[in-house]
Amino acid sequence: MSESSVTGVSADLQGPDRTSHPSQTSQQYWTEAAHTGALREVGLPEPGPGELLIETLYSGISRGTESLVHRGEVPANITETMQAPFQLGELPFPVSHGYLNVGVVRQGNESLIGETVFTLAGHREHVVVPEAAAHVVPEGCTPQRALLAGIGEVGLNGLWEGPVLVGDRVAVVGGGLIGLTTALLASKMALQRLQVVEIDAERRGFIESLGLEAVAPEEASPDNDVVLHSTASSAGLASALRLAGDDAVIVEQSWYGTAEQQIPLGADFHARRLRIVATQVGQVPGPRRMRRTRGERLATALDLLDSRFEMLISGHSPLSELPAVMRDVAAGAPWTREQILHVIDHPLAEHHAFG
Structure with missing residues (x-):
């Protein structure tokens, strides 16, 4: 199966009823219908017991699967099996899909606040996941390289x-x-x-x-x-x-x-x-x-990312351009054919000097 063929740990963790500060907003990318994506502005999600609020630095486009999702080509009989671990909504749409996310812990376990972590979350400015689902990026591994842990x-x-x-x-x-x-x-x-x-x-x-x-x-x-x-x-x-x-x-x-x-x-x-x-x-x-949980397998993959994996990052776009980028990726636009891992830069990334 392709890269996003992962079953969910908990779907719809961040619904609209889980906002802590309605005056503070966050952006989420949603596939609204076949061939149609858009950014939604929502309230800041609130973590529950044992969960973390993470502010995203980078997310990555998993071209094969996310193109199928964007075009509405997920077979109806396997939509539950093919949901992303922390997607919002239900396949085929409207759905906020994706599973390559690196961000900074903002709320939750005090010992993790400020840590840069990888999660199997998608293209959302803020995500909430169980603490066990957040993997601290190893020393010497850049946040962008860490995006490849899911792949x-x-x-x-x-x-x-x-x-x-x-x-x-x-x-x-x-x-x-x-x-x-x-x-x-x-x-x-x-x-x-x-x-x-x-x-x-x-x-x-x-x-x-x-x-x-x-x-x-x-x-x-x-x-x-x-x-x-x-x-x-x-x-x-x-x-x-x-x-x-x-x-x-x-x-x-x-x-x-x-x-x-x-x-x-x-x-x-x-x-x-x-x-x-x-x-x-x-x-x-x-x-x-x-002998291995899925979490242990993911942690192993993260540890195996050496500097060569950084070379697979082939392009960047800001979150504001993601609807247009996803349209081009799913349509096979000429510029996308040279892409390997296209990275989406979230607002937080603009304020940090990460490699």
């Missing part, structure tokens, strides 16, 4: 799902946000081979600058033990099947929404005993789920 969780889940093991030959098909995050995490392992398969030559050059091997589909090595696919396209999945060795696993990290795909399962798919495995971050892959 790192997706990549880590995919590697566990394979599983990818020491000495493996691994291909990552797709050099987008999910694929590159997964590949950077995989590069920390002692693998026999790791290739990122990408059709765009310019993107392959960027991938090489990350210290990863990038190849065109026709140049990729076959006989892989695990192939991780994240292009959300039939052609990409066909490449993943072709690159898998006998008895190998293809981990499907894409989320297709309502789009139907043609999967080439003829030829030697059965004869080579290939397996396509779904991965969805709402659950920790078994058997690790017996």
